[in-house]
Amino acid sequence: MKRFWPALLVIALVAGRVDAQDPRLTRLDRRVQAQVTILVDSARSLGIPTEPVVDKALEGAAKRAPNDRIVNVVRSRFRELVAARGALGSGALDAEVIAAADALHAGASAQVITTLRTQRPSVPLTIPLAVLADLIARGVPADTASSAILALATKPATDAEFASLRDDVERDIAKGVPPAITTAVRTRGVPPGARVPIATDATTPGRGTTTTASPKP
Amino acid sequence: MHESDEVIEHVAMTLRRERVGVSADFDARVMERVREEARQAAGTGVWRWMTRSRTVRVSPLAGLALAAGLAGVVALAARQGDSFRTVAPSRTVAIAPPDVPAQRMTEFMFVNPSASRVAIVGDFNDWDEGVSPMRRMSDGVWAITIPLAPGRYHYTFVVDGTTWVADPAAPPLKDDFGPPNSVITVGEATT
Numbered sequence: 001m002k003r004f005w006p007a008l009l010v011i012a013l014v015a016g017r018v019d020a021q022d023p024r025l026t027r028l029d030r031r032v033q034a035q036v037t038i039l040v041d042s043a044r045s046l047g048i049p050t051e052p053v054v055d056k057a058l059e060g061a062a063k064r065a066p067n068d069r070i071v072n073v074v075r076s077r078f079r080e081l082v083a084a085r086g087a088l089g090s091g092a093l094d095a096e097v098i099a100a101a102d103a104l105h106a107g108a109s110a111q112v113i114t115t116l117r118t119q120r121p122s123v124p125l126t127i128p129l130a131v132l133a134d135l136i137a138r139g140v141p142a143d144t145a146s147s148a149i150l151a152l153a154t155k156p157a158t159d160a161e162f163a164s165l166r167d168d169v170e171r172d173i174a175k176g177v178p179p180a181i182t183t184a185v186r187t188r189g190v191p192p193g194a195r196v197p198i199a200t201d202a203t204t205p206g207r208g209t210t211t212t213a214s215p216k217p
Numbered sequence: 218m219h220e221s222d223e224v225i226e227h228v229a230m231t232l233r234r235e236r237v238g239v240s241a242d243f244d245a246r247v248m249e250r251v252r253e254e255a256r257q258a259a260g261t262g263v264w265r266w267m268t269r270s271r272t273v274r275v276s277p278l279a280g281l282a283l284a285a286g287l288a289g290v291v292a293l294a295a296r297q298g299d300s301f302r303t304v305a306p307s308r309t310v311a312i313a314p315p316d317v318p319a320q321r322m323t324e325f326m327f328v329n330p331s332a333s334r335v336a337i338v339g340d341f342n343d344w345d346e347g348v349s350p351m352r353r354m355s356d357g358v359w360a361i362t363i364p365l366a367p368g369r370y371h372y373t374f375v376v377d378g379t380t381w382v383a384d385p386a387a388p389p390l391k392d393d394f395g396p397p398n399s400v401i402t403v404g405e406a407t408t
Contacts, residue, residue: 024343055340056393059371062344063381063394073393095368099402102369130369130402137390137400159404170388 022054032057032067039078048081049094052101080104087113088125099129106136112146119153127159128152131166138170139179148187320364321403325372327384330357332376337361339372339398346375371398 022040025033036057043050056077060070084100085092087110092100100113112132116125128149135145152162165186172182325337335353336346341363351359351374359374373396374382383389384399392398 052340055344055371058344059340059392060394062338062346063396065394069394076393095366099369124367126367126369127402127404133369134400134402138388163402163404173388 024054024058027061028057028070029067032061032070035071036074039074043078043081046082046085047090048085049097051094052081052098053078077101077105083110084113086110088117089114092117093124093126095126096124096129099126099133102133103129103136106133107142108132108136108146109142112150115150116153119150120156123156124159128162131162134166135169135179135183138173140169140183141180144180144183148183151187320366322362323365323401323403324360324362325351325384326386327351327359327374327382328357329359329376329382332357332359334377335359336375336378337363337372338375340370341365341372346378365401365403367403369400369402371400373398 080101342348381396387399389397
């Protein structure tokens with residue numbers, strides 16, 4: 001009987017391991033599935049939401065992306081979630097962590113997220129962080145968008161006001177107003193015609209820095 | 218020499234002089250008596266029964282059957298765990314515990330008169346186009362209402378099962394896998 005115990009243990013562990021995998025991951029290539037499962041297990045052990053990891057893998061599979069690409073993107077997503085959790089601190093809501101990861105992915109800094117948490121320790125940050133990610137994704141330089149969000153948080157603004165800023169900026173951009181200008185105007189109330197910050201690094205939309213333009217002679 | 222020593226010596230001499238015959242099962246009877254006395258000295262009961270060691274013989278076939286049964290139990294336990302773990306709160310339509318955010322009914326609309334079918338895929342339905350087919354309205358408008366918990370979701374439309382189209386009503390979001398996504402942020406319900 002003693003000879004069988006190691007075999008029993010192996011069979012039990014293998015069976016438990018296989019069944020513990022998320023059944024949705026069977027849509028992935030086996031190699032990708034194994035890699036993603038490791039990341040999901042790691043996320044679970046770290047206390048960060050696992051759904052974004054699974055979602056990103058499923059999105060890649062649905063879009064028929066190459067296996068290596070899926071693994072790389074999911075790894076990147078995992079790292080962003082870990083960094084987001086670290087920036088927000090323990091006790092953050094899953095939705096906050098996801099929104100913070102989106103903001104990091106867009107180009108925001110972890111420092112901004114931590115500052116935002118410090119400013120609003122007991123208020124959900126999902127909407128402010130989502131608006132931050134949205135603004136950067138629309139082409140607003142990261143530091144301009146960050147300053148706008150931190151300024152509103154200091155006010156302190158409601159979620160509706162954060163969402164209103166995003167809607168206003170999107171509307172202005174659709175009219176042809178540069179993203180950095182509309183964000184600065186909408187946040188600080190800079191009067192039209194005044195000299196305002198503009199993006200100087202436009203190679204990557206939303207990831208540039210903002211400086212004050214020098215007046216042309 | 219003590220008196221008892223003298224008695225023993227006397228017995229021994231007698232035995233040496235006269236051979237004493239014993240039956241063949243004498244040793245077995247003596248040992249059984251010894252065990253019985255040991256059992257009585259140790260007491261009886263359930264604990265005694267449970268802690269007494271036994272030798273169990275199992276054939277290879279019975280061992281495999283036992284292993285399969287154990288693996289089945291473990292697999293069943295893991296499956297029970299998955300049924301809770303893989304269902305995200307955002308997809309729970311039933312009554313939710315107090316700490317789960319309330320969901321908001323979110324309507325998506327898409328205009329494409331020439332499409333024969335349109336589905337929406339995104340973070341809220343595992344990017345599975347079979348989960349959320351959109352309903353055809355008048356004038357080529359396709360619509361669907363989905364309950365979403367507060368959060369930020371990526372999504373896109375799939376036209377006729379082949380073409381991925383970002384929501385024209387929302388700014389496109391550059392995606393890691395090529396076709397652009399749209400993004401929607403669902404806030405807390407206001408009362």
